[in-house]
Amino acid sequence: xxxxxxxxxxxxxxxxxxxxxxxxxxxxxxxxxxxxxxxxxxxxxxxxxxxxxxxxxxxxxxxxxxxxxxxxxxxxxxxxxxxxxxxxx
Numbered sequence: 001x002x003x004x005x006x007x008x009x010x011x012x013x014x015x016x017x018x019x020x021x022x023x024x025x026x027x028x029x030x031x032x033x034x035x036x037x038x039x040x041x042x043x044x045x046x047x048x049x050x051x052x053x054x055x056x057x058x059x060x061x062x063x064x065x066x067x068x069x070x071x072x073x074x075x076x077x078x079x080x081x082x083x084x085x086x087x088x089x
Contacts, residue, residue, distance in 0.1 A: 002021055002024040002025065002030070003024045003025055003026075003027070003030035003034075004027055004030045004031060004034065005030050005031060005033070005034025005035070005037075005038075006034075007024055007030060007033060007034055007037070009021050009024070011033075011037060012024055012033050015033045015036055015037065016033065019033075037056065038052060038053075038056055041055045041056055041060060044060060045060075045063075049078075049082070050074040050078035050079075050082065051063060051067075051073060051074065051078075053077060053078040053081050053082070054073050054074060054075060054077055054078050057077040057078075058077075
């Protein structure tokens with residue numbers, strides 16, 4: 001994972017197909033793509049921020065599969081991020 005939003009290159013390329021790993025070290029580029037990805041995950045998971053955060057961390061395919069299996073998906077990662085958001089506000 002690369003840069004401020006810890007993007008995988010494959011994920012970034014779904015937004016900008018010709019992007020290089022070195023481009024993701026540019027904070028403006030990294031934040032733009034990372035926030036676009038999170039926005040899309042929020043849409044995919046009905047604006048459920050903890051689920052979108054888990055999908056950002058684990059991948060949306062795994063989260064969807066876990067939901068279909070009836071597993072609790074909201075876990076340590078989303079709680080840590082949400083806790084950090086509360087402290088920062």
